[in-house]
Amino acid sequence: MAQSLRINHDISSLDGYVSIQNDHRHLREPVTLRQDRWDALAxxxxxxxxxxxxxxxGQSRGPESLHFDVLRTRIFxxxxxxxxxxxxxVSPTHGCGKTNVALNLAMSFSKQSDSRTILxxxxxxxxAISRLMGMxxxxxxxxxxxxxxEFGHIAKRFGTSLAVAGDEHPADLQSDLLCSQKLSDALATIEHVYQPGLMLVDTPPMLQFHDIADITPHIDCALLVIDAQSxxxxxxxxxxxDLARQTNVLGIVLNKCHESECEYQVL
Structure with missing residues (x-):
């Protein structure tokens, strides 16, 4: 089943397509929040x-952020x-708006003060995230x-519930870095020390770089952002x-869709 919502701004359609596969990972044990490490972030x-x-x-509490809040609620x-x-x-190619969606979702989640979000x-x-946020x-x-x-020397904390980290310029990394144990260890350490309710990850375009195949083993699920025009x-x-073979497909966001073309529908 797929459904589309008519929305405003540049994100003009939200597709609730869900294809969740069974996941047999062990449930995580509850942990005590380490408030001091979180508060110490710059x-x-x-x-x-x-x-x-x-x-x-997405940070707005007005009607302009409603559709990202709806998406946040579904994801949560x-x-x-x-x-x-x-x-x-994730997205098939550059220009689909995945970074915009990632940032707006992070901002929407940050309005939940009882849970931490890391982007x-x-x-x-x-x-692009560091530049778009003026970090x-x-x-x-x-x-x-x-x-x-250390992550604590890199990330910046916005308000009480959002931390963001990225590169200002393209990084000359060896392609085997992301598939190495280093990525797994880094994400595990960040999660253990800062204990976010959600860790959002902006990734390279699937059809232009192969890095997504190196990232998916270390994440739980993916949201696919596509450009309605291209x-x-x-x-x-x-x-x-490809995503369904590698991880759990949480849904699809249809971006850059004219409102007249995005009437509510259940397929």
Missing amino acids: PGELNMNLLAQNRII AEISKQNWTKLAI LDLDFQAP GNGPALSSCLLAQE TAAREVDLCER
């Missing part, structure tokens, strides 16, 4: 003008039921994966099938 300041310029509206219900914590935002930019070929130069996430820096149906099918 505070960042939201530049509201820059966010508006970059179409980041499913990951809570499955005991998942790591969600990858990581693993699209090292074309990192400036500083230690890069890639240096954390290379075990050169993504071909065969690209959607190919990406969906």
Whole structure:
């Protein structure tokens, strides 16, 4: 079953297509939150003008963020039921809007003050999150994966419930880095120390780089973002099938869809 919602702004359709496979991973044991480590993260300041310029509206408590809040609620219900914590935002190619979706979702989740959200930019070929949020130069996430820096020296905390880390410039990483034990160890350490309710991961485009196959073993589920104006149906099918073989497909977001073309429908 698939369903589309008519929404405004640049994210103009939300597809609730769900294809969840059985997952036999062990349930995680409850842990005590380490508030001191979270509070010690360097505070960042939201530049509201820059966010508006970059179409980041998920932090709003007004009607403009409603559809990201709806998406957040759907995601939260499913990951809570499955005991998942790591969600990858993926797309077939560049330009589909996956980073915009990742940022807006992170901002929407950050409004839940009783849970922590961490947003990581693993699209090292074309990192954008740091620039879109105006985080400036500083230690890069890639240096954390290379075990050169601790996550606590890299991430910035926005408010009380969101932490963000990425690279300001493309990183010259060996292709085997992401498939190595280093990525698994880094994500496990971040999750253990900072204990987020959700870890959002922005990833390289599936059909342009092979890195997603190296990332999916370390995440629980994926959300596929497609461009209604340029993504071909065969690209959607190919990406969906590949993702389903590697991880749990949480759903599809149809982006850049004119409102008149996105009437509510159940397929």
